[in-house]
Amino acid sequence: xxxxxxxxxxxxxxxxxxxxxxxxxxxxxxxxxxxxxxxxxxxxxxxxxxxxxxxxxxxxxxxxxxxxxxxxxxxxxxxxxxxxxxxxxxxxxxxxxxxxxxxxxxxxxxxxxxxxxxxxxxxxxxxxxxxxxxxxxxxxxxxxxxxxxxxxxxxxxxxxxxxxxxxxxxxxxxxxxxxxxxxxxxxxxxxxxxxxxxxxxxxxxxxxxxxxxxxxxxxxxxxxxxxxxxxxxxxxxxxxxxxxxxxxxxxxxxxxxxxxxxxxxxxxxxx
Numbered sequence: 001x002x003x004x005x006x007x008x009x010x011x012x013x014x015x016x017x018x019x020x021x022x023x024x025x026x027x028x029x030x031x032x033x034x035x036x037x038x039x040x041x042x043x044x045x046x047x048x049x050x051x052x053x054x055x056x057x058x059x060x061x062x063x064x065x066x067x068x069x070x071x072x073x074x075x076x077x078x079x080x081x082x083x084x085x086x087x088x089x090x091x092x093x094x095x096x097x098x099x100x101x102x103x104x105x106x107x108x109x110x111x112x113x114x115x116x117x118x119x120x121x122x123x124x125x126x127x128x129x130x131x132x133x134x135x136x137x138x139x140x141x142x143x144x145x146x147x148x149x150x151x152x153x154x155x156x157x158x159x160x161x162x163x164x165x166x167x168x169x170x171x172x173x174x175x176x177x178x179x180x181x182x183x184x185x186x187x188x189x190x191x192x193x194x195x196x197x198x199x200x201x202x203x204x205x206x207x208x209x210x211x212x213x214x215x216x217x218x219x220x221x222x223x224x225x226x227x228x229x230x231x232x233x234x235x236x237x238x239x240x241x242x243x244x245x246x247x248x249x250x251x252x253x254x255x256x257x258x259x260x261x262x263x264x265x266x267x268x269x270x271x
Contacts, residue, residue: 002172005040005072006210007196011176012111013167017243022106023046024250025239025268026145030105031057032131032141036093036111041073041086048077048085061102063089094122099129103136109148115190120227122255123184124217127231127269134271146233146269149242150219153262157183157190157218173199177209179182188218233269240265 002010009015022043023030031051035044041062050179057151062073070088077086091099093115107130117123121147127146134144161179168174175197193213198206237246237252240259243251253259 001175001207002197002198002206003166005069006168007174007176007198008212009040009169010168011164011174011196012194014243015042016246018108018110019046019050020042020238020244020246020248021146021242021250021266022108022145023246024244024248025147025194025237025266026106027142027249030060030137030144032059032103032105032137034061034063034104034107036063036107036109036130037116038064038112039040039069039090039111040068040076043108044086044088044108045077045080046075048082049080051085052082053115054196056084060086061089061104062086062260063091063093065090065092073117093126097199101129101132101136103140104133105137105174107133107142107144107146109146112150112192114148114150114224115214115218117219118217120223123227124222124231127228130234131271140256142271146271147266148224148227149264149266150221150224151262151264152218152220153260155262157185161185162212171200172205175199181213187222189216190218191215221265223265225269228267228269231269233271236267236269238265238267242266 033047044060044062047060048058064070067090070090074088077083130146135142137144148207164176166174177195179193193210195210196208197204228236239250240253
């Protein structure tokens with residue numbers, strides 16, 4: 001039976017597209033990925049699997065505060081034959097005490113998890129730590145990129161939700177439910193939840209309401225870019241086309257191209 005982590009990976013993340021996006025934004029031949037707030041590290045695992053398939057030395061660090069998520073990430077990496085390429089790190093990513101940097105060509109924060117950081121001071125400190133990882137990338141030459149995603153627009157602080165159907169790799173169909181439960185535009189704080197219903201041959205066989213609940217600070221694009229610059233990133237850019245094919249270049253949003261009423265974007269910063 002599918003559990004909530006299985007449902008999440010099938011419905012929420014498309015690791016293949018995310019890896020293509022990260023490579024496209026980097027624009028060179030990145031080797032090492034660090035995925036922060038990684039959950040079960042679907043993106044880091046895909047990064048390593050693609051490297052294995054191409055006989056390239058791709059490596060990944062997968063960092064999260066939840067020991068169960070790290071355990072699952074390592075277990076799934078072992079099953080996929082990439083345990084020697086993926087290193088799990090159980091760590092408090094919001095801790096103010098400096099930690100030893102891990103070399104990375106790309107640092108990625110997905111699923112809007114940058115919102116776990118609530119204050120601007122902590123956000124800038126976190127970006128400084130990300131820069132330290134990237135400064136050690138490419139064999140110590142640096143030049144890497146940080147990428148996170150965020151959402152916004154007209155309905156960002158509107159209560160409500162949406163539901164989609166996703167086929168699984170087996171016979172199940174997963175009903176994915178995303179909800180805005182609380183939203184305060186005065187503080188930019190939101191509470192979102194993800195729930196699932198698993199359907200098998202027309203019958204609902206599992207109900208997973210509010211499987212994941214997130215209390216977040218919804219940072220604006222401008223706030224994220226300004227904090228990156230204050231942390232020492234030399235330039236920043238925004239990407240709205242997030243579904244890149246392998247080898248496809250990433251095209252940044254220009255000032256002349258409005259994002260539209262509602263949007264999901266990737267915000268990138270280079271060291």
